[in-house]
Amino acid sequence: MGADDAEPENRPAGMLRDRGSWRLLFGQVRPHRKALVLGASLSLIGTFAGLAMPVLAKSVIDAFGKGAGLAGPLAGLSAAVLVGALIAAWGRFLLERMGEGIVLATRKSLVERILRLKVPDVDRLKPGDLLSRVGSDTTLLRAVYTDALAGTVGSVFMFLGAVVLMAIMDGLLLLVTLGVVALVGLMGLAIAPRIRRASLEAQVALGEMGSVLDRALQAFRTVKASGAESREIAAVTGAATLARDRGVTAAAWTSVAGTGAWTSVQLAFIAVLGVGGARVASGAMEVSALIAFLLYLFYLVAPIGQLIQSLTQLQVAMAAITRIQEVTALDSEPETHGGPGRAGDRTPVGVRFDGVVFRYGEDRPVVHDRVSFEVAAGGMTALVGPSGAGKSTVFGLIERFYEPQAGTILVGGRDIREWPLGELRAALGYVEQDAPVLAGTFRENLVFGAPEATEEEIARALARTRLDGLVERLPSGLETLVGHRGVLLSGGERQRVAIARALLRRPSLLLLDEATSQLDAVNELRLREVVAEVARETTVLVIAHRLSTVTGADRIIVMEAGGVRASGTHEELVESDDLYRELAATQFLVSS
Numbered sequence: 010m011g012a013d014d015a016e017p018e019n020r021p022a023g024m025l026r027d028r029g030s031w032r033l034l035f036g037q038v039r040p041h042r043k044a045l046v047l048g049a050s051l052s053l054i055g056t057f058a059g060l061a062m063p064v065l066a067k068s069v070i071d072a073f074g075k076g077a078g079l080a081g082p083l084a085g086l087s088a089a090v091l092v093g094a095l096i097a098a099w100g101r102f103l104l105e106r107m108g109e110g111i112v113l114a115t116r117k118s119l120v121e122r123i124l125r126l127k128v129p130d131v132d133r134l135k136p137g138d139l140l141s142r143v144g145s146d147t148t149l150l151r152a153v154y155t156d157a158l159a160g161t162v163g164s165v166f167m168f169l170g171a172v173v174l175m176a177i178m179d180g181l182l183l184l185v186t187l188g189v190v191a192l193v194g195l196m197g198l199a200i201a202p203r204i205r206r207a208s209l210e211a212q213v214a215l216g217e218m219g220s221v222l223d224r225a226l227q228a229f230r231t232v233k234a235s236g237a238e239s240r241e242i243a244a245v246t247g248a249a250t251l252a253r254d255r256g257v258t259a260a261a262w263t264s265v266a267g268t269g270a271w272t273s274v275q276l277a278f279i280a281v282l283g284v285g286g287a288r289v290a291s292g293a294m295e296v297s298a299l300i301a302f303l304l305y306l307f308y309l310v311a312p313i314g315q316l317i318q319s320l321t322q323l324q325v326a327m328a329a330i331t332r333i334q335e336v337t338a339l340d341s342e343p344e345t346h347g348g349p350g351r352a353g354d355r356t357p358v359g360v361r362f363d364g365v366v367f368r369y370g371e372d373r374p375v376v377h378d379r380v381s382f383e384v385a386a387g388g389m390t391a392l393v394g395p396s397g398a399g400k401s402t403v404f405g406l407i408e409r410f411y412e413p414q415a416g417t418i419l420v421g422g423r424d425i426r427e428w429p430l431g432e433l434r435a436a437l438g439y440v441e442q443d444a445p446v447l448a449g450t451f452r453e454n455l456v457f458g459a460p461e462a463t464e465e466e467i468a469r470a471l472a473r474t475r476l477d478g479l480v481e482r483l484p485s486g487l488e489t490l491v492g493h494r495g496v497l498l499s500g501g502e503r504q505r506v507a508i509a510r511a512l513l514r515r516p517s518l519l520l521l522d523e524a525t526s527q528l529d530a531v532n533e534l535r536l537r538e539v540v541a542e543v544a545r546e547t548t549v550l551v552i553a554h555r556l557s558t559v560t561g562a563d564r565i566i567v568m569e570a571g572g573v574r575a576s577g578t579h580e581e582l583v584e585s586d587d588l589y590r591e592l593a594a595t596q597f598l599v600s601s
């Protein structure tokens with residue numbers, strides 16, 4: 010399991026320069042710059058208020074010495090503490106709120122992008138890994154905007170303040186100090202990419218963990234039936250262990266950076282002591298000035314430590330940004346508003362494939378090799394052929410999930426590239442072979458593609474798909490939960506729910522990928538009746554796996570190895586085509 014495994018295969022953003030990541034990182038702050046400046050300033054004021062404490066304490070002691078009343082000074086001291094704490098808390102809150110706002114904005118844009126991705130890109134991405142990009146990668150960003158940015162600003166101020174004071178005291182010793190401190194800077198620059206790489210690998214491993222777990226949960230029954238629990242547990246924990254290892258690597262480099270910072274101040278101390286001592290010995294400098302300078306030197310410790318910490322957080326965030334960017338850099342489809350469309354514009358449409366050439370990828374075999382056929386408007390056309398002949402691919406191309414490399418596809422006499430995508434998909438009804446049922450109620454499943462469907466329309470769709478009896482038997486009718494992945498429904502019922510869902514969009518062309526699973530006689534008969542009835546109102550193109558379906562079809566297209574081999578009615582094809590005759594006699598078309 011390498012770092013590359015969990016990344017999009019074409020890794021568009023893997024090649025993006027750091028500049029892109031920085032721009033994205035800081036671009037997010039732009040809308041919140043007021044909050045950032047205010048939050049950071051308040052935090053600083055709160056911190057500096059702490060510095061006023063010794064002065065105020067002195068006034069309390071002075072008052073005590075003079076025998077004056079303590080109540081006033083003590084009240085002043087308490088008020089200063091309280092006000093300082095409140096200001097710091099307010100500043101902190103503003104920064105945290107800004108961080109949450111930025112995380113939300115990032116998640117929104119990521120989710121928006123993911124749901125609009127093109128199908129071929131999603132084919133390559135792993136769902137669990139995408140989830141981790143939306144969840145944990147975006148969470149990692151927050152620390153940058155709350156701690157790192159404000160911390161950097163504060164520590165830069167403190168650092169500059171100390172440097173100015175030291176410059177006023179002794180320019181030469183300052184140069185010695187900065188010379189040593191610059192070494193830390195160089196070391197930090199060398200270490201930063203290592204922290205970033207380790208963090209990226211840790212996040213990739215977490216993504217991998219998500220995708221392995223997702224795979225196991227998707228096929229939970231198969232995992233159990235195959236006795237594969239231990240292996241899947243090992244795969245998930247393996248990814249988690251890798252994340253730990255990379256986290257430890259990042260921690261090791263962070264410790265080196267922290268220790269380096271502290272050591273450099275110690276070294277600067279020794280260097281200043283050496284150079285300053287020599288100058289004191291030669292009478293060029295007072296001992297008291299050297300002592301004061303050395304004290305100031307230690308003022309540098311806190312800001313340098315904070316800068317190192319901020320730098321580390323930035324590296325982790327840059328790793329997260331890289332993974333987020335890999336998704337946001339992918340192409341998305343144009344927005345589709347695929348509602349049910351206006352009444353009356355749902356006349357059946359035909360389909361034509363003209364010399365269509367298609368392969369799923371540059372390195373994949375050709376699936377369609379100059380496929381041409383025509384399906385007239387209205388009625389039922391069946392697509393048959395051996396497994397892998399490219400039948401489901403026909404549907405994927407009509408829906409424009411994929412683009413052919415050559416040839417044209419016409420729907421309703423119009424090239425599908427000329428249809429606005431939302432309009433094209435609104436004209437199509439698509440029933441997948443394993444017809445997924447979405448977790449939720451029966452009603453939610455029905456109106457998924459047509460949220461504004463009326464009760465009459467729902468009742469009609471239920472009656473047409475022969476689901477009305479089933480709904481009556483369900484404990485809460487349409488409001489019954491059909492559970493995660495519809496475990497309550499049989500394969501045939503799931504297909505009929507999918508058909509009802511498609512019908513509620515009043516499609517001009519219904520694409521039905523018939524379930525290959527065996528249906529019981531009642532379900533099979535119902536499904537056949539449903540399809541025959543729908544074919545009276547709209548065009549139905551069905552990928553048929555049953556003889557009973559093809560015998561009812563007006564026309565049959567036989568596909569083989571990426572081409573159209575023959576077409577005609579059942580009787581004609583039984584007469585004229587060997588492959589069809591063979592298919593009709595074998596399990597691909599099961600006799601009813």
Ligand SMILES: Nc1ncnc2c1ncn2[C@@H]1O[C@H](COP(=O)(O)OP(=O)(O)OP(=O)(O)O)[C@@H](O)[C@H]1O
Nearest residue numbers: 132369373376394395396397398399400401402403
């Ligand atoms: N998303 C995909 N990415 C890459 N290759 C794919 C993809 N979908 C299908 N294929 C390949 O394309 C070829 C045709 O697949 P398709 O699903 O169109 O065949 P089919 O005739 O519908 O088969 P079946 O009857 O078994 O469903 C197969 O070799 C398949 O492995």
